Amino acid sequence: MIQLLDDVLGGHRLTGEEAVGLLKTRDRGVWEIAAAADRMREHKAGDTVTYVRNQNLHVTNICKNICGFCSFGKPKGAKGTYFYGKEQIQEQAALAKDRGVTEICLLSGVHPDFTAESYRDIISWVREVVPRADIHTCSPDEIAWAAKQSGISTAEVIRMLRDAGLGTLQGTAAEILVDRVREIICPRKVSTAGWVRIIKEAHAMGIKSTATIMYGSVDTAEDRIRHLSILRDIQDETGGFTELVPLSWLYEHTPLFESGIAPRGATGREDLLLVAVARLFLDNFDHIQVPWQKVGLKMTSMLLRAGADDIGGTMFVDAVSADAGGEAGGFFDPEEMRRIVDDLGLTLRQRTTTYGPV
């Protein structure tokens, strides 16, 4: 393994098979992989750890998909659902503006009545209040749904949303890009082929997106690497991904866990190796993020020495993680980020959504 890690640091592109082998490591080789990934991080990002000052805005938790891994989305008419209108959305946007955010993350359920025009209106309402922040929203699944509802193509939806003020696309709804897994965890979502096609359409229009992986439910090491291979191929072709956001699955109150189909999410070893192997495997990605709201602040610190170079966002609100038992809370204070990053001998820097200076 040491030879393979040396080869990777020397420029060898990991094969899928080699990456699966690394991901399955259970002995102290885990630390060798983390150390190699830390060297690769240093090579790409120097001693800088970045964060974005952002805020989530959840317009609704009503969702047509009801994915088995999610405890946030609820069917229309269910207890505890909500749906904000223009006034409430603009109030939330004004609050975000007062907090000095550079990014607003519109992250909601896929409302069964939403059309392309609904997404366009929501983006425009936010844009009216916060003209300068990046509006980061709409997964490929939401684009596909909006296109179907409005009877237009997905490319037309993306263009419409871009004209309304969309800044960057969310690379969510990817989960695991293996249809066998999607059939179990999110059967109503767009297929792997649909996700890839829509992301490429956005990138071709010059719209950047994140890339995500949601692991730790019924997926295997092979599935995780298959997923990363798809992301690596897209990045080779378009260069449109800003970063990988590894989302460690939070299982509490989810149908998949409660019905006994999936375990209690990934272990600490799996979290560490996912980040480290992703850093080594995704040689065409500049940034790997730590999802602090999924792994907690202490694990966040460790992952910044295992390949990750971005600490994500301030968030302020994160009902998706809170509903699934996330323990890290909704707001990550940059002062606390600085304490964690200083402790590692690294330097914290605020960034824009696309990693520019603020």
Ligand code: SF4
């Ligand atoms: S993961 Fe997203 S699409 Fe799936 S149920 Fe939850 S909110 Fe809806």
